[in-house]
Amino acid sequence: EAQVTQNPRYLITVTGKKLTVTCSQNMNHEYMSWYRQDPGLGLRQIYYSMNVEVTDKGDVPEGYKVSRKEKRNFPLILESPSPNQTSLYFCASGGAGAGDTQYFGPGTRLTVL
Amino acid sequence: RKEVEQDPGPFNVPEGATVAFNCTYSNSASQSFFWYRQDCRKEPKLLMSVYSSGNEDGRFTAQLNRASQYISLLIRDSKLSDSATYLCVVPRRNTDKLIFGTGTRLQVFP
Numbered sequence: 001e002a003q004v005t006q007n008p009r010y011l012i013t014v015t016g017k018k019l020t021v022t023c024s025q026n027m028n029h030e031y032m033s034w035y036r037q038d039p040g041l042g043l044r045q046i047y048y049s050m051n052v053e054v055t056d057k058g059d060v061p062e063g064y065k066v067s068r069k070e071k072r073n074f075p076l077i078l079e080s081p082s083p084n085q086t087s088l089y090f091c092a093s094g095g096a097g098a099g100d101t102q103y104f105g106p107g108t109r110l111t112v113l
Numbered sequence: 114r115k116e117v118e119q120d121p122g123p124f125n126v127p128e129g130a131t132v133a134f135n136c137t138y139s140n141s142a143s144q145s146f147f148w149y150r151q152d153c154r155k156e157p158k159l160l161m162s163v164y165s166s167g168n169e170d171g172r173f174t175a176q177l178n179r180a181s182q183y184i185s186l187l188i189r190d191s192k193l194s195d196s197a198t199y200l201c202v203v204p205r206r207n208t209d210k211l212i213f214g215t216g217t218r219l220q221v222f223p
Contacts, residue, residue: 040215041215042200042215042216043157043213045212048210058210059210088154097209098204098208098209102211104157104158107154107155
């Protein structure tokens with residue numbers, strides 16, 4: 001079954017404790033991206049990747065890191081989480097670029113205390 | 114001005130009604146735009162792609178007006194299961210980035 005998986009689905013952590021949210025897709029897509037969704041602000045792109053070892057900033061990259069060592073995986077790293085990073089996070093993958101259908105993971109609800 | 118703007122709603126309509134949403138955009142020269150559907154706090158899923166010639170899929174019709182920079186979504190014969198938030202998505206000009214509207218909420222009642 002074609003899918004995008006994210007883990008964990010729910011996470012409560014404390015300020016400053018490094019965390020990683022994993023994302024994996026089995027559709028051989030080149031394009032992957034991370035979004036955060038906040039009430040009244042919609043989905044905002046954090047980072048995206050056009051292919052292995054190629055990543056670029058989205059609109060809200062501050063406080064986040066990503067890596068793309070393998071085509072299928074695109075983890076999101078918060079080196080020192082802060083309360084303003086409390087949000088709902090979605091990973092997505094989509095063909096060769098932004099113009100292709102995007103398939104989203106189920107989301108990760110992160111709370112930073 | 115936001116790059117992608119949508120009326121947040123909610124649109125409350127009875128079953129069987131026809132409802133239309135608009136989305137205005139700027140800063141895009143893309144050939145294709147998108148409507149995604151999002152159920153409460155779940156992942157967005159593609160509803161329709163929108164091309165210059167428009168697109169129709171059953172009860173759903175999407176149209177693109179480049180001159181006025183807006184995209185529309187028409188839902189005919191609304192069903193209870195159409196209740197969701199509809200997101201307008203626009204590729205940003207000269208980038209590989211996608212811009213999402215904040216969504217329009219639809220509530221269909223019996």
